[in-house]
Amino acid sequence: MKFQLYKINANNDFEVICKGLAERIYLDGRFTIKYKGEEFETEEQLPDHSATAKVLINKLKEHKVINDFSDIKGIGHRIVHGGERFTQSTIITDEVFMEIKKMITLAPLHNPPAIAAIKAFRNIIAVPNVAVFDTSFHTTISEENYLYSVPYEWYTDHQVRRYGFHGISYRYITNHLAKILEKPVEEVNAVICHLGNGASMCAVKKGKSFDTSMGLTPLEGLIMGTRSGDIDPSIHQYIATETGQDLATITDILNKKSGLLGISGVSSDLRDVFASSKENQRSRLALKMSSKRIAKYLLAYANELDGEVDAIVFTAGIGENSAAMRQLVINNLKILKVDLDPIANEKKYDSEKLISSTRSILPIYAIRTDEEIMICTDTYNLTKK
CATH class of the missing domain: 3.30.420.40 (ATPase, nucleotide binding domain)
Known part of the structure; x- marks a missing residue:
């Protein structure tokens, strides 16, 4: 807490x-x-x-x-x-x-x-x-982006749809980015990478959420500390048949024993995975898989914004602090002509820093999120007399 x-x-x-x-x-x-x-x-x-x-x-x-x-x-x-x-x-x-x-x-x-x-x-x-x-x-995401290609009754009867998470953080980053860019919030287009032990991404179009990587639950999307992210849903049935484990146990494993921990066998903490990557091939594999997954979503979201991207933003524990992971992600964006300034990428900062080089066609920022101030602001506005 x-x-x-x-x-x-x-x-x-x-x-x-x-x-x-x-x-x-x-x-x-x-x-x-x-x-x-x-x-x-x-x-x-x-x-x-x-x-x-x-x-x-x-x-x-x-x-x-x-x-x-x-x-x-x-x-x-x-x-x-x-x-x-x-x-x-x-x-x-x-x-x-x-x-x-x-x-x-x-x-x-x-x-x-x-x-x-x-x-x-x-x-x-x-x-x-x-x-x-x-x-x-x-809640601003359109039907075409929040519905799954399953029987429509699963949505109408059981509310099966993409909901997305980390929204408090995305709201803060969008507002803060608008100030940095000196643009009205409703004109901001950005791809935001919220990378922590739990990780997701969001395409912000005209200041609103347009698409996001997490789904019905926070299990979908990127490779996280202990969560698998995107997998073939048939894996549930296959592992149940192979091991005799029930669906609840398998889902628990996908939430708590997968992701960086499952691949590396070392830790769910990215710092431990990086530290062990020289000797441990599985740690190197975990880093490659994770950065490629982030880049895959980033390219897709840049396309969803019609290529009119004001900025790429890295935030949350890993996004804010891991220069190495930011570099791995950018290295995988081969079709986008973006580039990091190695000195700026490593430089310490308080609130935000521009980390892209002059060769980059898009600005890239590391911005420290502040979910608490958003919660405080809403609480104050709703309770003041």
Whole structure:
């Protein structure tokens, strides 16, 4: 559970007061909070997300970040899946809460912890809670891009369609890129590569999501840390027949034991895969496969934007920080005349940097995303009185 606490200043600027992370929930819990330039890390009993929410609130008081619970005016939650029901952020009423619970079948890995956190915070503090959905940015995608070539009744009766994820990040990057390019948001065309342990891509056309790589769930698309990305769906039946494993077990393997981890046999962390690539042929293979998959989508999306691409953007943990992966991806874009400046690509930066060379026909940027500020902004706008 990641968190940030913001203060709204007089001119409506958002100032980060503190931030932190509760990790290894269900295991040997660890809680980290950063406040006034200091970092405090403790081992905590975190048996579930409800208990974690209570620890979080108590830590804010313990470190005197707040004097009382009443200091907090609103709480924003990142919700991975909002289905077709939620096209924008919303205050969490009892009705909204029930609708989010219905989405568990579409996001069984992500929505339950979020639901537990919402329930816990609503029980602790009597302030508005706001749901900010990863899927809402992609509700502008047209039928031809969000439907699968399956019986149409699967969509009408069971909501089988492409939903897309990482939408909060894509919304931030699109807005930030508009400022960099000095263009209105509604005129921005870009291919954005959100590359982290979970990874996806988005074609942004006229400031809106036009196509994206993740689908019904976050399993489709790119090769990720532990997720397979695109595969032949017949693999499920074949492995079930060969091994006797049921569909739930196989899907779990595709989510948690595939991707970089499955190919390399070393780690789901790209840094470990790069570090082992000199000696480990499977690590080299994982890097080749991953970068080629990203390039494949990038070329397809450039085509979907009719070649009118304002910029290529790399963001999220890997996209922002791995100069080596960015270079591997660009090396695979042979039909596009794009090129990286090796010095700029390696240079440290705070918010954004232009990493393309003067020979590149398109500008290429590395931009640090900020999903938290988007959640904060929506929460403030929906709860201010």
